[in-house]
Amino acid sequence: MNMLVVLAIILLILMYQVGGKNGIRSFISLFLNFIVVLVVVFFMLDTNTNILILTLVAVVLISSINLFYINGMNQKTLTAFAATLLTISILLTLIYVVSQQMAIHGFSEEETEELVPYSLYIGVDFLQVSAAVIVLTTIGAIVDVAISITSSMHEFFEQNHKMTKQQLYQSGVAIGRDILGTDTNTLFFAFFGGYLGLLIWFKDLSYSFGEIVNAKVFGAEMVTIFCSGIGIALIIPIAAALSSVTLQVKHKKSKPSL
Amino acid sequence: MRAKWRIIILIMVSLITTIGTYYNEALYDKPIAKIVHTKITAQEEVHDRGGNKDTIYEQQMEAIVLNGTAKNTRVTLTNEFSESGAFDTSYRNNQRVFIAFDDDSETTAHIVNQKRDYAIVLLGWLFIATLLIVGTKKGLLALISFSCNITVLLIGLELYSRFDHLSLLIVSAVIVLLFTLISLLFVNGCNAKTYTAVIATLIGTGTTMAIAFVVMLLTKENGLHYEEMQFLTRPYQTVFLAGLLIGSLGAVMDVAITLASSLFALQERNPKMTLIELKKSGRVIGQDIMGTITNILFFAYVSGAIPMLLLYFKNGLPFGYTLSMNLSLEIARALVGGIGVVLTIPITIHVSLWFMTRRQVSA
Numbered sequence: 001m002n003m004l005v006v007l008a009i010i011l012l013i014l015m016y017q018v019g020g021k022n023g024i025r026s027f028i029s030l031f032l033n034f035i036v037v038l039v040v041v042f043f044m045l046d047t048n049t050n051i052l053i054l055t056l057v058a059v060v061l062i063s064s065i066n067l068f069y070i071n072g073m074n075q076k077t078l079t080a081f082a083a084t085l086l087t088i089s090i091l092l093t094l095i096y097v098v099s100q101q102m103a104i105h106g107f108s109e110e111e112t113e114e115l116v117p118y119s120l121y122i123g124v125d126f127l128q129v130s131a132a133v134i135v136l137t138t139i140g141a142i143v144d145v146a147i148s149i150t151s152s153m154h155e156f157f158e159q160n161h162k163m164t165k166q167q168l169y170q171s172g173v174a175i176g177r178d179i180l181g182t183d184t185n186t187l188f189f190a191f192f193g194g195y196l197g198l199l200i201w202f203k204d205l206s207y208s209f210g211e212i213v214n215a216k217v218f219g220a221e222m223v224t225i226f227c228s229g230i231g232i233a234l235i236i237p238i239a240a241a242l243s244s245v246t247l248q249v250k251h252k253k254s255k256p257s258l
Numbered sequence: 259m260r261a262k263w264r265i266i267i268l269i270m271v272s273l274i275t276t277i278g279t280y281y282n283e284a285l286y287d288k289p290i291a292k293i294v295h296t297k298i299t300a301q302e303e304v305h306d307r308g309g310n311k312d313t314i315y316e317q318q319m320e321a322i323v324l325n326g327t328a329k330n331t332r333v334t335l336t337n338e339f340s341e342s343g344a345f346d347t348s349y350r351n352n353q354r355v356f357i358a359f360d361d362d363s364e365t366t367a368h369i370v371n372q373k374r375d376y377a378i379v380l381l382g383w384l385f386i387a388t389l390l391i392v393g394t395k396k397g398l399l400a401l402i403s404f405s406c407n408i409t410v411l412l413i414g415l416e417l418y419s420r421f422d423h424l425s426l427l428i429v430s431a432v433i434v435l436l437f438t439l440i441s442l443l444f445v446n447g448c449n450a451k452t453y454t455a456v457i458a459t460l461i462g463t464g465t466t467m468a469i470a471f472v473v474m475l476l477t478k479e480n481g482l483h484y485e486e487m488q489f490l491t492r493p494y495q496t497v498f499l500a501g502l503l504i505g506s507l508g509a510v511m512d513v514a515i516t517l518a519s520s521l522f523a524l525q526e527r528n529p530k531m532t533l534i535e536l537k538k539s540g541r542v543i544g545q546d547i548m549g550t551i552t553n554i555l556f557f558a559y560v561s562g563a564i565p566m567l568l569l570y571f572k573n574g575l576p577f578g579y580t581l582s583m584n585l586s587l588e589i590a591r592a593l594v595g596g597i598g599v600v601l602t603i604p605i606t607i608h609v610s611l612w613f614m615t616r617r618q619v620s621a
Contacts (some may be wrong), residue, residue: 002481004586006473007593014600019545023600026549030556030596037560041567047311062557070549102377103347107565109371111488112345115569120344121304121312122572127343129565136561140554147550173392180393181400181445182515186508186551188404189437190558192411193505193591197489197497199411200426203419204491210286210375214356217489219374226385233392 025070032065037136044124044132051128052092055135059088066143076154079246080146083239087142088135091231096131098227104220105130110201130220138228141183142235149176149239157247165244172240183232188225195221268390272383279376283325283354290373291321291333291357293349308574313341317348324354333357333367344569347372399445406444410436426492430500434463434507441511450613451522458514458609462602463507470502470594483586486566498587505591506598509551513599516547517606525614533611540610544603552596559588
C-alpha cells in the first residue's frame, strides 16, 4: 500500500479520536489547503498571470479556509482575516524587494545539474514565484498568530467591558509575545529538518564560509527564515490594533440598544 | 531614555556591520568586481519543445576589480539571462559580483556568483530588530534560544561529518534532546509546567518516529520518491528520517508547551477542578490548536516544491508523475508532523495530570 495513504489514514483516525468532529474538520482543511496550492500552481503556469496578485488571492482563500471554515464567520475571524491580509501585503512587498536585490529566485547552481533534461526557458517569472513561495511558506503560522490574538482579546473584552482601547491592545500584544517563540520554533525546526541534507552537503563538499554565505540556496533559505520571523512578529501589533478598534466600535454600537 | 539609547545602539551596530560586510572584498580570495556599466548586446526569442516562449538576453558589462592582484583594473564581463530567470539573472550597476577571469586574459571575465553577504546581514538585523521591538523580553529569549539551537545543530553536523562511524540518527536524537531542553527550559524556566512539556515532547516525538518507521517498513516506502531529493551526499533514507525527526520536533514542542501552560494555569486559577474536568478542558484546547499547527507544517513543507512543479508541468510531464516525484517527501513530512501534533495532545494531558496528582499527594 502507498505509504502516504497509510500515513493520511493514521492522521485522520488520530484527529477523529482526539478531536471528534473538529478533528475531521481539521483534516478536511488540510486537504482543501492542498487543493488551493495546486490551483495556484496551475494559474502560475499561465504566463499572463500576475503572480503577486495571484498570491494575494491564494492568501484570501487559505485564510478563509483556516479561519471561516474552522472557526466560523464572526468578528474574531473577520478581524484576524483583515490582519492577515494587511500583514501579508507588507511582507510580500518586503520579500519581493529582497529577492530582487539578492537574486535568490530560480534554481541554484547546485540544483541545475539534475535539471539538465528539462528546458529552463519556460516563460514563468521566477522572481515573482520565489516571493510567492516564501509568503505561502509562512501563511499557516501568520493565520495561527492572528486567530490566537483576536480570540483571546475577544475573551478578555467579554469578561471586562470597561477595558480601554489601549488596555485591549496591550493584552493582545502580550498574548502575541507568548506565542511568538513557539510559532517561530515550529516553523524554524520544520525548515531545519528540510535543510539538513543541504547543511551536510555544504560540509561534505567542504564549502568555505564565504562560499556558503554568498550561495543562492543559502541566501534563499536565510530570506525564508528571516522574513517568516518578521511576518510572525509583524502580525502581533497589527492584529492587536485592529482587534482593539473593532471590539470598541462594536461595543459602542450595541450600547444604545441596551 | 534607556530604551531610546538601546534602539540607537541597535541601529548603529546594524549599520556598521552591514556596511562593513558590503566593503569586505579584502577578506575574499576570489576576485570581486563592481559593475559600473551595463548594456544589452543581443536579444533572442526562444521556443522550446513544450511550446514555451521566453526571451534570452546577452548582457555586456564593465566592472572594476576590487581585490586581489588585479585590484583597480577594469574588466569586461558577459552574462546571459532569460526573461523568466529560472536559473539566471540580470545584473545592474553598482552590484558586486564574484568573477573568474577567462583563460589567458586579464581584461575579460565571467560572473561566478553574486555577492549576497551584506544583504543577509542587513535582513538578519531587521529580523532581530522586529523580534525585539514587538517581543521585547520574550523576543530576546526567542532569539537567544534560536541561536543556541543553530549552534547545537552545527556542532552536531560537524561531529557527524568528522567521525564516520557516528550514525546520523543518533546524532539527530542527541540534537533533538538538546533542542528540547534549550527551547523549553530556557524560555519557560524550571517548573512543573516545563518538565511536563519536556517529557511530553520526548514521548511524543519518540512515538511519532516509531510510527513513521513502522509504516515505512510495512509499506516498503511504496509511494516515496527520493529521486528528486536534493543536495545528497549521504544515504538518502537516513537524511530523510533525521529531517523528519527534527522537522516534527518544533510542532510537537509547540503543542506540549501550549497545552501544559494552559492546564497548569487553569488549575492554578481554580484548584478545585477535578482531573476529569481538566482532562476535558485539555481536549478542547487541543482540538483548537491541532488544526492550525498541522497547517503551519503543511505550508512550510509543501510551498517549497512549487518551482519544481512548475518546471515539470511546463516541460509537459504528466500530472500524477509530477506530483508524486516532487511532493511525496514533503507530504510525508507534513503528515508525520501532523501525527506528532495530534498524538502529543493526549500525551501532554496525561503527563500534566500525573504531575498535578503527584503534587497534590506530596502536599
